[in-house]
Amino acid sequence: MTGSPATRSAPAPVIAHEHGWLVESAHRTSEGIVQYVRCAECGVRRVDIAAVPVVVPAAASREFG
Numbered sequence: 001m002t003g004s005p006a007t008r009s010a011p012a013p014v015i016a017h018e019h020g021w022l023v024e025s026a027h028r029t030s031e032g033i034v035q036y037v038r039c040a041e042c043g044v045r046r047v048d049i050a051a052v053p054v055v056v057p058a059a060a061s062r063e064f065g
């Protein structure tokens, strides 16, 4: 029996990993802070929009009692 040896040609599965996002650039918009991030491992890119940072909550009233 002749034939090519069985080749292991299983498709390489996409290795799931936790992307390690690096912020390439960011700028503020009226909607928040847009961040262009890239995974250092696989190079995929993503755009994040972070809400405008919440300012430190101010006391609505003075302390009393």
Ligand SMILES: [Zn+2]
Residues within 6 Å of the ligand: 017, 018, 019, 020, 039, 040, 041, 042, 043, 044
């Ligand atoms: Zn990745």
